[in-house]
Amino acid sequence: MGEQVTRVGIVGTGVISGTYLDHLGKLPGVDVVAVADLDLARAQTIADQNPAIRATSPEELYAADDIEIVVNLTIPAAHAAVHQAAVAAGKHVYGEKPLAMDRAEAEPLLKYAAANDLRIGCAPDTVLGTGTQTARAVIDRGDIGTPHAATAFMVTPGHELWHPAPEFYYQPGGGPVLDMGPYYVTSLVTLLGPVVRVTARAGRAKQQRTIHTGPRAGTVFDVEVPTHVTGVLEHESGALTTVLMSFDVWAGRLPRIEVHGTDGSLSVPDPNGFDGTVEIVTPEQREWTEVPVAGGYAGAGRGVGVADMARALRTGEPHRASGELAYHVLDVLESFVDSAVQDQPLDVASTVTRPAAVPLGASPETA
Structure with missing residues (x-):
């Protein structure tokens, strides 16, 4: 049986995107297929260096049929808006910290995702x-x-x-x-x-x-x-x-x-x-x-939370770097x-279940 792969699109091509691309390219079970930025030229530069990745506008990325998880690497002030656009398009979304600028921005995102059987994940995955x-x-x-x-x-x-x-x-x-x-x-x-x-x-x-x-x-x-x-x-x-x-x-x-x-x-x-x-x-x-x-x-880097989330989507388990935790x-x-x-x-009004431990010797594909 071939390896199951979850296809990912990245929105935001600033400095941190290079780290994510590097590490996601080494992780099992995830495949970055598209990058998007308000400055399409910046996204195109990444696509030119990675033949398997296409450059798109954010709107095209949200609408793409082959993308299951949107990875949101925009500036913090844009996190909530990008999350909302992604889940409104029916996509799961994983973002850099913080989840949103404040609780008032973040709470509706989690409620919408839960009501539509979608997942939100968030750094830090350290x-x-x-x-x-x-x-x-x-x-x-x-x-x-x-x-x-x-x-x-x-x-x-x-x-x-x-x-x-x-x-x-x-x-x-x-x-x-x-x-x-x-x-x-x-x-x-x-x-x-x-x-x-x-x-x-x-x-x-x-x-x-x-x-x-x-x-x-x-x-x-x-x-x-x-x-x-x-x-x-x-x-x-x-x-x-x-x-x-x-x-x-x-x-x-x-x-x-x-x-x-x-x-x-x-x-x-x-x-x-x-x-x-x-x-x-x-x-x-x-x-x-x-x-x-x-x-x-072992040997984890930025984006391991995305791979952990992708595996959890396939198995029906909770993902560890969750929106609820964030x-x-x-x-x-x-x-x-x-x-x-x-x-x-x-x-503190909210609470959360302590995430499951990561066992010794685990990989994002198996645990």
Whole structure:
């Protein structure tokens, strides 16, 4: 029997599309057949380099009979509109994070897709790699007992040091929480389950920032959002995660994520990557010890969530990088910022089922 293949079309041919094309070309069960962009010349450049891929307009791609999944790699402000156009055309859709700019945009998408038996998937799919999945296996085996606490730290001095046009990081929809938070909270929900309540405080070290690189170096711009946010996520399981996300820290010797249980502590690698070293400390072994890889898609890269979704479509199983998970993560992140602004704890209205673990040795075609 020949391999079953799900045909994919990509909308948006910016820088990230090259990474997706590279990795999707290596994954089983998916075949990119078309690319589209508002600038057709950019799509045509990709098609010229890949004879098996055709260039189209977005509207032609949505209407194409041979495409089952639309991969949405447009700018965040366009995510909801492209998702809506794809599902309205009867296509499943998988997009880069965030699912939408806010909950008000995202909720109707999920309702429409569910009512029409369509699926929505969303990055980050980094949590399907061996890093987070090995940590998940350690927790599920009970190696650290019952998890009761975690920490998550993401600190940087700011994107204006390297980005030639960094203003959007400091405008509504930006800030450290909404920029990098999807990686961290998706990993935390994968490890510890959904979040039911948040408490946060926020500040900003500078009211203005200066671009340091590129043709606009020296340009001063206003900071419109909090740039240092800290607080606590309360998980449905009872575990408490202490969070610090900041664009105001010059250097910090802080772990990315740690999980602490009744019988040990676990060091989890950077959730913005697919692999990395997992380490454990227990009462018997008081020094950090590396854990052998125990789960996850080996050698994974951007787009493994698309292949996982394609397989799930063929088998009727839930896909792991789901729209429901992305919505819950967006809800947690928005609630976290709202809590800081309103100066009060807030309940998180949504919930989600913890995604299935990725077994050791799995490929997107089989697990």
